[in-house]
Amino acid sequence: MTKEITVIGVGQMGTGIAQSALQAGYNVILIDKNQEFLDKGFARLTDNLGKAVERGKITADEKARLLGNVTLARSMDGIGKSDFVIEAVPEILDLKMDVFRNADKFCSKSAIIATNTSSILINKLATAVSDPSRFIGLHFFNPANVMKLVEVVVGTNTSQATMSSSLEFITSLGKTPVKVNDAPGFISNRILMAFINEAASDLQHGIAEKEAIDSIAKLGFNHPMGPIELADFIGLDVCKDIMDFIYLETKDGKFKPADIIVKLVQDGKLGRKSGEGFYKYK
Ligand SMILES: NC(=O)c1ccc[n+]([C@@H]2O[C@H](COP(=O)([O-])OP(=O)(O)OC[C@H]3O[C@@H](n4cnc5c(N)ncnc54)[C@H](O)[C@@H]3O)[C@@H](O)[C@H]2O)c1
Structure with a gap:
């Protein structure tokens, strides 16, 4: 079973994805390009979990425990134990390709590398990693901690095993995966x-x-x-x-x-x- 995930890019989407994973029991490594963005993302996560306490969804103790399961990092050298590495940096092809080339160097050879891209072709992004069979689109919706749908975008080289593990992972977050084929903007x-x-x-x-x-x-x-x-x-x-x-x-x-x-x-x-x-x- 997946125990740890990495989220790269702690903006609107990255924070929401991280919160869903934390609340489902995963340890989460959060990576952003500088300390200021990391601190902002962590503050947003703390705030969102605070709202969950106010609504009675979790206790204050649980909030503290969940935040204790977060590791903040500016480099990828600690992601070797993550089962899923999910990218949520801005929608810029070259930026995402750089992030994937870098993540590919540090992640485990069995990790699934996923993109939260809203539109870019999975087949194009998959060329940045050494094993495209472990590459997939996991398109969360905003706010990612609330929205149930995740569009699971399967590239030409995405393996059946990657797809099955991804469907299982999304379901474990209490969300509903819907599989679509690769096309600009998906469905x-x-x-x-x-x-x-x-x-x-x-x-x-x-x-x-x-x-x-x-x-x-x-x-x-x-x-x-x-x-x-x-x-x-x-x-x-x-x-x-x-x-x-x-x-x-x-x-x-x-x-x-x-x-x-x-x-x-x-x-x-x-x-x-x-x-x-x-x-x-x-
Ligand atoms: N906003 C939405 O409604 C929405 C919905 C679904 C999918 N998406 C997709 O999710 C992705 C992220 O969107 P967002 O709205 O969260 O953007 P955002 O601007 O809120 O956050 C992006 C984060 O990535 C960080 N970042 C930039 N370069 C980086 C790098 N090299 N390494 C690590 N971190 C880096 C930024 O500092 C920022 O914190 C995009 O691909 C977008 O298309 C967005």
């Missing part, structure tokens, strides 16, 4: 990004106010969040990166980011995480 983000991009473009063309667009999705389609709110929640930089990548790979115009998204990202208005995106946040 979830091909549907979602086309939807968000259309909503942004409708706003840009003055067809409706952002609140109206969100209300239509919430009241008319029964979505818990409208597409504009959701884009802010995901992060407009993340959305743009995903759209850019799917567009580059497919040349399908519906994925070319609307000018309004490009402009907000250029202005540093990245959504909730930066305090402003389409909407303003406190």
Whole structure:
């Protein structure tokens, strides 16, 4: 049974993945590029577990014990005992390839190396590791400590054993794995990004106010969040990166980011995480 996992990149997603694994009984190594990001990630994790205590999901003692199962690191030399190494660094191909080349040097020869990429082809990322049969996409959803779905993306060389262990691991987190084949954006983000991009473009063309667009999705389609709110929640930089990548790979115009998204990202208005995106946040 898997006992220890490593999460590389302790941002929004990495923190949520780590929390799910801790609460399911795993030891977790958290790796980020510098101490400031590690400290921020650990503070977010501490805060999230504090909320779980407030909601009565875990006790204060359990929170302290779970945080004691976390190891913070800036280099990968201590990941040799991890059964899963999960990458959650920004959606930039070269950055991810570097991370995988490095992780491959330090992880065990039986470890499964997984990417949380939202869009990049698994077959492309798998070329960075020595054994692509142990490479897979584990696409968690945001917030990863809450959302049940994990899109399990199988590359051409992913082995049956890697897939079975991954399905077992995801199930052990109390989540539901759904298997899909490799394609830019997989299933979830091909549907979602086309939807968000259309909503942004409708706003840009003055067809409706952002609140109206969100209300239509919430009241008319029964979505818990409208597409504009959701884009802010995901992060407009993340959305743009995903759209850019799917567009580059497919040349399908519906994925070319609307000018309004490009402009907000250029202005540093990245959504909730930066305090402003389409909407303003406190
Ligand atoms: N935000 C979402 O809703 C969402 C949902 C599903 C998947 N994803 C995917 O998850 C990945 C991470 O997204 P996020 O929103 O958590 O990003 P984020 O910006 O919140 O976090 C990324 C983290 O990676 C760290 N990092 C950067 N370079 C690094 C390196 N070389 N080594 C170690 N750490 C490094 C950063 O310091 C940061 O802490 C992306 O591939 C994204 O597409 C995001």
